[in-house]
Amino acid sequence: MWNMNDITHLEYKSQYVYHIVFDDGTERDIDFSPYLKRGKVFQPLATPAFFQQARIEGGTIAWPNGVDIAPETLYEQCKHVSAERELSDKT
Template sequence: MIKIIHATYRGNYQIDLTFSDGQHGILDGKALLQRQGPLLEPLRDETYFQRFFLDAGALCWPNGLELSPATLYQKTVTPRTLATT
């Protein structure tokens, strides 16, 4: 089961994510905020957006929004390709 083990705010609604398998990805919060919903409204304030935290390997906010680490992994990690010689 993949988990987020570290998250750092990069500015401009971007969060750098480190996953339990060592892979890295960047969450584009602006893309996330293109969607509508009551849990997303507070995140439109960049100061509130920065209040994320990790809980059991998921990315969360104080209002109860929780983003699945597996989904974030699929959306943010670029698969590595093996070089052929």
């Protein structure tokens, strides 16, 4: 279950990647390029200059055209990768 964690830090890294940090310290680089194929509302993000205009709004990442990604979706991506790393470290 999601604990209502908010993004507190957002840093553009490269192409379609942002480093995001949540209020509990969970963090990860997220590649947003898969979202570019999810319909017309995401098409402006394909322009690098527009993609780089992301900001934190309502505890999640958002762009000037109103596009945002649910924070629980991003948090789960971060936690999933963290769990995979823990498993690989143990083997």
